[in-house]
Amino acid sequence: MGKQPGVKLIREDGLRHDGRKPDEMRPIKMDVGVLNNSDGSALVEFGRTRVVAAVYGPKEPIQRFVLLPDRAVLRVRYHMAPFSTTDRKSPAPSRREVELSKVIREALESIVLTEKFPRTSIDIFIEVLQADGGTRTAAITAASLALADAGIPMKALVGGVAVGKVEGILVLDVDELEDGNGEADMPVAAAPDIGEITLFQLNGVLSREELEQALEMALKGIEKIVELEKDALKRKYERIEVE
Amino acid sequence: MSSSSLKKQENKEVTPGDILAIIEEYDAGEGTYVDLENGVVRAAVAGIVYYDDKAKIVYVKPKKDPLVPRAGSSVIGVVTQVKHDVVILDLVGEVDLHPVPRFKGEFSGRFSGAINVANIADEYVKDIFDYYKLGDIVLARVLNNSNPYHLTTVPPQYGVIYATCSKCGGLLHPINNRSMKCTRCGRIEKRKVSALASSKILSIKIKKGLVVSLS
Numbered sequence: 459m460g461k462q463p464g465v466k467l468i469r470e471d472g473l474r475h476d477g478r479k480p481d482e483m484r485p486i487k488m489d490v491g492v493l494n495n496s497d498g499s500a501l502v503e504f505g506r507t508r509v510v511a512a513v514y515g516p517k518e519p520i521q522r523f524v525l526l527p528d529r530a531v532l533r534v535r536y537h538m539a540p541f542s543t544t545d546r547k548s549p550a551p552s553r554r555e556v557e558l559s560k561v562i563r564e565a566l567e568s569i570v571l572t573e574k575f576p577r578t579s580i581d582i583f584i585e586v587l588q589a590d591g592g593t594r595t596a597a598i599t600a601a602s603l604a605l606a607d608a609g610i611p612m613k614a615l616v617g618g619v620a621v622g623k624v625e626g627i628l629v630l631d632v633d634e635l636e637d638g639n640g641e642a643d644m645p646v647a648a649a650p651d652i653g654e655i656t657l658f659q660l661n662g663v664l665s666r667e668e669l670e671q672a673l674e675m676a677l678k679g680i681e682k683i684v685e686l687e688k689d690a691l692k693r694k695y696e697r698i699e700v701e
Numbered sequence: 702m703s704s705s706s707l708k709k710q711e712n713k714e715v716t717p718g719d720i721l722a723i724i725e726e727y728d729a730g731e732g733t734y735v736d737l738e739n740g741v742v743r744a745a746v747a748g749i750v751y752y753d754d755k756a757k758i759v760y761v762k763p764k765k766d767p768l769v770p771r772a773g774s775s776v777i778g779v780v781t782q783v784k785h786d787v788v789i790l791d792l793v794g795e796v797d798l799h800p801v802p803r804f805k806g807e808f809s810g811r812f813s814g815a816i817n818v819a820n821i822a823d824e825y826v827k828d829i830f831d832y833y834k835l836g837d838i839v840l841a842r843v844l845n846n847s848n849p850y851h852l853t854t855v856p857p858q859y860g861v862i863y864a865t866c867s868k869c870g871g872l873l874h875p876i877n878n879r880s881m882k883c884t885r886c887g888r889i890e891k892r893k894v895s896a897l898a899s900s901k902i903l904s905i906k907i908k909k910g911l912v913v914s915l916s
Contacts, residue, residue, distance in 0.1 A: 497765075497767065497809050498765070514809075514810060515809055515810045516767055516769055516809055516810060517808075517809060517810015517811050517812065518810060518811050518812045518813060518848065520811075571734060571745055575769065576847060576848065577848030578769070578810070578848065579810075606716065606717055606747050607747075607765065608767060608809075609746055609747070609763045609764070609765035609766050609767050610746075610767060611717070611732065611734070611746050612717045612745060612746075613717065613734065613736070613743070614717055614718025615716060615717050649718060651717075651718030651719070651720075651743070652718060652736060652738075652739070652743075687716070688716045691716050692714050692716070695714060695747070695764050
């Protein structure tokens with residue numbers, strides 16, 4: 459963190475460097491069932507961030523020791539493509555990716571009704587195709603859609619978005635530039651239908667009042683994201699009926 | 702949560718988390734779950750909602766249902782191991798036997814199943830190798846709902862539906878319920894043959910299904 463000299467994140471007119479209002483999200487695009495060979499899949503775009511998720515299962519895991527007698531296990535792999543960043547990223551899973559895989563798994567575990575498929579595993583593969591900040595929240599959004607597409611029973615759809623603080627102002631859906639030069643970054647994932655927060659992280663410093671305000675902003679954004687998820691799912695089914 | 706303003710809409714498209722009914726009004730059926738905190742029944746999968754007003758059950762017919770082996774369903778598997786007291790299969794997919802045998806679909810992932818020597822045929826099985834051999838494709842019925850799946854092939858419609866000659870590799874043709882003849886070298890081999898083994902529709906569909914999932 460720490461601001462690079464010469465980077466202006468909030469313009470004179472109060473708008474952000476890309477012309478967004480502080481509580482405005484980037485244009486969001488969602489597509490369900492984009493991959494043929496997986497049981498369920500989804501592509502999610504937040505501006506220039508682009509993430510694809512694929513779900514396989516429920517199935518009998520190859521390594522039997524991972525299975526649980528009373529419910530299914532989720533196995534999540536979050537991975538960034540070598541071409542997703544400005545400098546080529548080594549395709550080997552980094553420390554960061556291993557940690558994010560765990561965090562995303564835990565964000566999904568609480569909403570998937572895993573007890574319906576005991577002694578099986580549900581595998582989720584998340585590939586970041588293009589990274590411009592907010593990849594973990596986009597990944598959770600895509601994974602939630604892919605799970606619904608695979609027909610895996612879950613309590614509700616989850617969505618994620620990050621709130622940041624740049625030049626003293628709270629902004630919704632931070633991008634790479636704001637994340638790298640801002641004072642704080644707070645990714646949140648939640649299922650608004652059942653009022654459950656499944657991921658809550660904070661990198662940087664926020665006061666108590668700021669934190670409360672930031673959380674409110676995030677939840678408002680997530681509500682819109684989940685609305686878009688529902689539209690995307692219904693759109694796919696209309697397509698099936700036409701075929 | 703204003704569940705009192707809830708309006709019942711039949712045949713509506715729902716997504717996971719949508720409120721379908723109040724718990725006092727309807728029980729949770731397939732594709733739904735009870736949210737005790739808010740006192741409502743919610744959709745668990747994306748699909749179409751149906752209300753059974755007689756039984757007072759609400760359920761969601763999913764647009765896509767992950768297929769896993771269930772007790773009572775007929776499944777197709779490939780023999781991967783034959784031991785003295787058990788035959789191990791890799792289960793491939795489910796078959797609808799009624800009204801006509803039809804391949805229903807592949808399972809959502811790999812599952813394995815076991816036929817115990819007592820569940821192989823309706824007779825004393827002296828040597829298990831006279832009933833199944835490695836690589837045979839078998840139609841069997843699932844007995845339980847949890848992961849070490851136990852199978853049975855006792856009823857006449859279950860058993861080997863596709864097998865190859867152990868000498869020359871040619872296709873075996875069923876003669877009766879206990880033996881098959883090689884179409885290439887004429888060798889006769891012992892098998893527990895399914896009564897449906899000669900039903901061409903099934904075997905062709907199965908072969909097609911297996912080519913995809915075995916590669």
